[in-house]
Amino acid sequence: MPRPLSLTARPGLRTSLPPAGDRTRLAGRVAGHLAGFGDRVALVGSGAGPGLSYSALAGRVRDAAARLGTTRRLVLVEGANHADALVAYLGALEAGCPVLLTAPGAAPALAAAYDPDVSWSLEAGLAEHRDAPATDLHPDLALLLSTSGTTGSPKLVRLSHANLLANARAIVDYLAITVDDVAPTVLPMHYCYGLSVVHSHLLAGGRLLLTEASVVEDGFWEQAREQRITSMAGVPYTFELLDRVGFGSLDLPHLRYVTQAGGRLAPDDVRRHARLGRERGWELYVMYGQTEATARMAFLPPLLAEDAPETIGIPVPGGSFTVEPLPERPLAGPSEPEVGELVYHGPNVMLGYAESPADLALGRTVTALRTGDVGRQREDGLFEIVGRRSRVAKVFGLRVDLDHVETRLAARGVVAAAADGGDRLVLAVCRGAKPVDASAVAAVVEAETGLPPSGVRLVTPDELPRLPTGKTDYRAVRALADAPEPVRSADPAGVDVVGLVGGLLRHPDATADDTFVGLGGDSLSYVEVSLSLEAVLGTLPSDWPTRPLGTLTGAGPRRGRRVEGSVLLRALGIVAIVGTHANLFTLAGGAHVLLAVLGFNFARFHLRTERRQRTRHVLRAAARIAVPSIAVIGLVSLWTPGLGWRQALLLNGLVGPDSWAEPAWHYWFIETALVLMLAAAALLAVPRVDGWARRAPFWLPFALCVAGLLTRYELVEPFDGDNRHRAHVVLWLFALGWAAAEATRRRHRLLLSLVAAATVPGFFEDPAREGMVVAGLLVLVWMPAVRLPALAARTVGVLAAASMWIYLLHWQVYPYFEYSHPWLATLLGLGIGVVGxxxxxxLRARLAR
Structure with missing residues (x-):
């Protein structure tokens, strides 16, 4: 028999709410409980202004309840991480009204199925549809939540007032939540896990930071630090995002614990995060729950996370598990723990399910929760899940009914088999009878499950795998997902985004989970890829390089093309360089603008990855510049007096002439670009600096810009001679461009504009050239994109993509025509670079093949 695991529980939590086991309802008690915390801050963030105290929140809840009156009616509330949504929800509970809490996208379908008497949304506010309830409502019914968190099923979980109190008390107990705790709403309020964070903190008198921002957004972490958050809650996908932003290096001195639920986190990841928490001063709680248990049933105590990461731990206070034998499972051996279905018992077990309005009149129809998970209790007393009994998958924290997906596709004439792929839904669609319309399949799956394309692995066998009995072989379906066929994005516009991007980046093995940056995309390949995607998808989101390719969708081509400001500057900058050299016009300063663009692109394409991966990424990008440059300059030096090994090896700035000399200094821009990129990468390879970059993404490059002014103003001058074309002198421009890429607020942009206007004048002693550079910097700071006619956009794209080659090769043609035919000299200078x-x-494509 397993040994019982005992942990000392906290003393009982004292609140103004009735004990969890009582049948006393919450009506008339919610506002009183909130008011008991007085002037302590309850809410900050979205809709709460600078902060909403508990007493003020209680007043708003009473007002909302008064609007609903004394008649008990069904209230549909569209969830949002906003103070008004929370007030609407709590106000309904205060009024004694059962709440149907939905995701905004699910509200129309559930409203049609359940015909609520009152509805509320952030956009429309309160709408009363009738004065009396349309159906009987059981006295114990408090809350209705979707069983899956998706829009595809009207099946709801019926939760009682006692359920809500019992689960909130248990969570407060084992997490030791107090009035000093601050929790951000990382998860949506309509999701049972996110709602449990709300319940537990309001029960304990803690503070909620209401936000819809993602953990990958700088604004989220600014708020988190400002509010001194003490906890974080996330599903497995949240932890993937935290890894991307370097969570381990963020400065969060008040963080006390991190919780994880909503799906299985790999044991290695549990160990890694538990170890990280131990090093950084916070604890990791791995939890297990279902909506049917009002959120949570078990937790793994932090002290056991590194030793037993494969387990779900122990039941929450007040709950217990039994392991019931399964007919389809053989009996365990004499030395093995018994394996069976985990059945949960506790005061937080739901009343039962609802599938129609008539079910809302039912009382308790369920006394114990059959979880559908196959598990066992180990000798150390911890519970462990070893499989799944029912046909339900959990992807991105959403429970997906696999049979429901198959049924909905079959209704549209699509023969498919859906299987649980662990971190994604595996969908096999038979292509034997007719071609598979991937975009139509993707649209159905997304509508029925809420999963983005990156959460679905679509495979198209000639026939579905079958067992000898003729039933679908789901194990074989899962195996198809591991075949080498690349995953393709099923974009509604019918565009194979993954194939397009993978082909342009020479990655035929690309999958829908890959990103442009992750596939090695950089500033050289960005232009061609972005314009190709714009041409078929329409407008792209600004952060598309770091989004999974499977999530890139669009409505199709639009009139004209959107061209990013940095791309436009690259094209205009290289035209200004060639045209000025060819005597067609005088627009000096283009190269120095391109140094700021270089810093801008460095931030966009190299800072969104893990530290070691970033170093490799920068080295690959540097090689793409250095290798062809060395080859071209080395070849040209064979017939050009004044060029030699110093220039060919890109060492002119170190061992070449001190002052400007032609042609020795012709290729200064290439040398400077490489030095600045490599120096920045080396700086960020230092763990502490990497942490600063992630905690203060704007202020680190701004500090470098200020430091660079020491050499710009010659307060520090390690080299004599030329002072406009060496990396250490123009560092401030590179850093300013880097900061522009991280300028997320208007005050950031204003600050950079002031720096540009104040520091460029006097650098060249040529007002026209200085005006050109300032104008370029302002475009980089303030103009994210422009829309151009398709032909003009394509021309800009080609010139920007070929800019390095134009710079390298134009020296070989323009001198022959610069005095006699400057137009021809300019066109030939641009043309030879495009051809190169x-x-x-x-050649690179052939080498890749």
Whole structure:
């Protein structure tokens, strides 16, 4: 028999609410409980202004309840991480009204199925549809939540007032939540896990930071630090995002614990995060729950996370598990723990399910929760899940009914088999009878499950795998997902985004989970890829390089093309350089604008990855510049007096002439760009600096910009001679461009504009050239994109993509015509670079194959 595991529980929590076991309802008690915390801050963030105290929140809850009156009616509330949504929800509970809490996208379907008497949304506010309830409502019914968190099923979980109190008390107990705790709403309020964070903190008198921001957004962490958050809650996908932003290096001195639920986190990841928490001063709680148990049934005590990461731990206070034998499972051996279905018992077990309005009149129809998970209790007393009994998958924290997906596809004539792929839904669609319309399948799956394309692995066998009995072989379906066929994005516009991007980046093995940056995309390949995607998808989101390719969708091409400001500057900058050299016009300063663009692109394409991966990424990008440059300059030096090994090896700035000399200094921009990229990468390879970059993404490059002014103003001058074309002198421009990429607020942009206007004048002693550079910097700071006619956009894209080759090669043609035919000199200078770019890309493609 397993040994019982005993942990000392906290003393009982004292609140103004009735004990969890009582049948006393919450009506008339919610506002009183909130008011008991007085002037302590309850809410900050969205809709709460600078802060909403508990007494003020209680007043708003009473007002909301008064609007609903004394008649008990069904109230549909569209959930949102906003103070008004929370007030509407709590006000309904205060009024004694059962709440149907939905995701905004699910509200129309559930409203049609359950015909609520009152509805509320952030956009429309309160709408009363009738004065009396349309159906009988059981006295114990408090809350209705979707069984799956998706829009595809009207099946709801019926929760009682006692359920809500029992689960909130248990969570407060084992997490030791107090009035000093601050929790951000990382998860949506309509999701049972996110709602449990709300309940537990309001029960204990803690503070909620209401936000819809993602953990990958800088604004979220600014708020988190400002509010001194003490906890974080996340599903497995949240932890993937936290890894991307370097969560381990963030400065969160008040963080006390991190909780994880909503799906299985790999044991290695549990160990890693538990170890990280131990090093950083916070604890990791791995939890297990279901909506049917009002959120949570078990938790793994932090002290056991590194030793037993594969387990779900022990039941929450007040709950217990039994392991019931399964006919389809053989009996365990004499030395093995018994394996069976985990059945949970406790005061937080739901009343039962609802599938129609008539079910809302039912009382308790369920006394114990059959979880559908196959598990066992180990010798150390911890519970462990070893499989799943029912046909339900959990992807991105959403429970997906696999049979429901198959049924909905079959209704549209699509023969499919859906299987649980662990971190994604595996969908096999038979292509034997007709071609598979991937976009139509993706649209159905997304509508029925809420999963984005990146959460679905679509495979298209000629026939579905079958067992000898003729039933679908779901194990074989899962195996198909591991086949080498690349996952393709099923974009509603019918565009194979993954194939398009993978082909342009020479990655035929790309999958829908890959990103442009993750596939090695950089500033050289960005232009071609972005314009190709714009051409078929329409407008792209600004952060598309770091989004999974499977999530990139669009409505199709639009009139004209959107061209990013940095791309436009690259094209205009190289035209200004060639045209000025060819005597067609005088627009000096283009190269120095391109140094700021270089810093801008460095931030966009190299800072969104893990530290070691970033270093490799920068080295690959540097090699793409250095290798062709060394080859071209080395070849040209064979017939050009004044060029030699110093220039060919890109060492002119170190061992070449001190002052400007032609042609020795012709390629200064290439040398400077490489030095700045490599120096920035080396700086960020230092763990402490990497942490600063993630905690203060704007202020670190701004500090570098200020430091760079020491050499710009020659307060520090390690080299004599030329002072406009060396990396250490123009560092401030590179850093300013880097900061522009991280400028998320208007005050950031204003600050950079002031720096540009104040520091560029006097650098060249040529007002026209200085005006050109300032104008370029302002475009980089303030103009994210412009829309151009398709032909103009394509021309800009080609010139920007070929800019390095134009810079390298134009020296070889323009001098022959610069005095007699400057137009021809300019066109030939641009043209030879475009040809060189096409040839180089063709060679790179052949080498990749």
């Amino acid at each position: 770019w096409h040839l180089a890309e063709g």
